[in-house]
Amino acid sequence: xxxxxxxxxxxxxxxxxxxxxxxxxxxxxNFSLMPGETLGIVGESGCGKSMTAxxxxxxxxxxxxxxxxxxxxxxxxxxLRAAPERIRRVRGNDIxxxxxxxxxxxxxxxxxxxxxxxTVRLHQGLSREDAKQHAIDMLNxxxxxxxxxxxxxxxxxxxxxxxxxxxxAIGLACNPRVLIADEPTTALDVTVQAQIFDLxxxxxxxxGTAMILITHDMGVIAEMTDRVIVMYAGRVVEQGPVELIxxxxxxxxxxxxxxxxxxxxxxxxxxxxxxxxxPGVVPPLTDLGSGCxxxxxxxxxxxxxxxxAPNLVALSADHHAACWLHGQEQAQ
Numbered sequence: 101x102x103x104x105x106x107x108x109x110x111x112x113x114x115x116x117x118x119x120x121x122x123x124x125x126x127x128x129x130n131f132s133l134m135p136g137e138t139l140g141i142v143g144e145s146g147c148g149k150s151m152t153a154x155x156x157x158x159x160x161x162x163x164x165x166x167x168x169x170x171x172x173x174x175x176x177x178x179x180l181r182a183a184p185e186r187i188r189r190v191r192g193n194d195i196x197x198x199x200x201x202x203x204x205x206x207x208x209x210x211x212x213x214x215x216x217x218x219t220v221r222l223h224q225g226l227s228r229e230d231a232k233q234h235a236i237d238m239l240n241x242x243x244x245x246x247x248x249x250x251x252x253x254x255x256x257x258x259x260x261x262x263x264x265x266x267x268x269a270i271g272l273a274c275n276p277r278v279l280i281a282d283e284p285t286t287a288l289d290v291t292v293q294a295q296i297f298d299l300x301x302x303x304x305x306x307x308g309t310a311m312i313l314i315t316h317d318m319g320v321i322a323e324m325t326d327r328v329i330v331m332y333a334g335r336v337v338e339q340g341p342v343e344l345i346x347x348x349x350x351x352x353x354x355x356x357x358x359x360x361x362x363x364x365x366x367x368x369x370x371x372x373x374x375x376x377x378x379p380g381v382v383p384p385l386t387d388l389g390s391g392c393x394x395x396x397x398x399x400x401x402x403x404x405x406x407x408x409a410p411n412l413v414a415l416s417a418d419h420h421a422a423c424w425l426h427g428q429e430q431a432q
Contacts, residue, residue: 105132105173106310107156107195107278112170112180114155116385117163123385125151125165127334130412133278138304138311140325140342142318142357146382148334149314150200153280155180156312157197158187174278193223196271197280202263206255212239212266213251219273238269243299261292265299272303279304282314297324318361322346330354333382333393336412340419350421352398353378392424400425 114126126148133139141149154160156172158179172179174194179187199205207215216238217231226234232251239247242265255263264284271279281300285293301324304311313324321328321342328345330338330353338351349355356378380397383389391406392398398405404424412422 103134106135106175107133108171108173109152109156110171110173112152112155112172113168114151114160114165115168116165118386120384121386124388125334125385126155127388129170129334129336131329131336131339133310133312135277135310136308137327138313138325140321140328141312141314141331142316142321142328143331144316144382146333146385147331149316149331150282151334152331153197153282153312153314156278156280157191157195159191189223192219192276193274194276195278195280196274196276197282198264198267198271198284200283200286202260202267203255205267206263208255211252211254212258216251216266216270216273219270223274234273235269238273239266241272241303242266242269243295244269260288261295264288264292264296268296268299268303272307272309275307276309278312279309280312280314283316284313285320300324318346318357330357333388334385335393335409335422336420337394337423338421339412340416344419348419350415350419350426351394351423352400352425353394392422 109129109131112126112129113124116123116125129152131139141152143149151160155167160167167180170180174190179190206212213232213235216235217228220226220234221228221231236247236251239250244250244262244265250258258266268284284300285296288296297320300311303309313320315321325342327340328342329336330345330351332353338345338349338354345354346358349358359376360378362375378397383393383396390409392401392409395401395405402424410422410424412420414420415426
């Protein structure tokens with residue numbers, strides 16, 4: 101991998117106007133994606149994972165949302181300040197996204213072939229005939245059998261796993277440099293989930309596409325990613341190489357996420373380990389207070405945690421955490 105980031109987010113802040121006030125959906129997000137890298141973003145529902153992806157794609161609904169500050173740099177170009185025409189050229193061509201639920205993302209009145217072909221006609225100027233052949237090739241590449249027939253079928257005629265493969269085919273149709281996969285196996289059974297992840301790994305190795313994988317599953321993070329970002333209440337609370345995060349998690353929230361992963365071990369039938377959980381819920385983003393947002397759920401919280409929000413600081417060469425428990429005062 102090169103030393104220069106392909107994609108970089110600097111102090112990205114996104115706000116939504118709600119009945120209860122301003123919700124800070126993203127509050128100072130900083131991270132980079134290197135060429136060919138798989139970066140995982142993990143956290144509970146509502147932590148800002150999907151909103152991070154929508155911000156990169158230029159799809160934040162405005163209103164009620166707005167970009168309050170920061171930069172999204174693709175090869176040094178700030179996409180947040182680019183003209184709408186430029187964003188449309190980037191979206192689907194340089195950066196593509198596989199959404200959570202393909203049945204709501206695919207258009208039910210167009211065949212899957214037409215939806216793949218539309219992307220390459222728009223961005224690569226292929227003729228209708230060449231675009232259809234490219235759609236067939238992409239369906240074959242993502243492992244859909246008899247692609248010459250499937251290309252003329254509608255989304256409702258395909259299984260959930262096949263629909264998700266079509267979404268991946270659309271995402272990769274223009275050979276993007278960055279692919280964002282937002283919970284790509286939601287609502288699929290475990291065997292199909294494994295097939296989809298194997299497909300993503302295979303396609304990434306063949307194309308060299310850098311990937312951002314968004315999930316709430318630490319098991320998926322362990323299997324799929326090179327680096328991981330842990331988000332909570334719109335902020336990054338820990339980031340680093342996946343091996344380091346899993347073997348030596350520093351933030352109590354990261355520790356809780358790892359402990360919540362169930363383990364299958366050979367034990368007597370009547371001896372069952374209780375499932376772990378993180379007590380409490382994610383606080384409302386309109387009322388995060390001045391301290392660490394995780395403090396009300398943290399068994400190790402100090403008085404300082406409830407008063408002042410910690411910054412994300414380097415605790416080793418490539419391991420960052422936002423927690424007062426790990427010498428942040430010395431680091432600052």
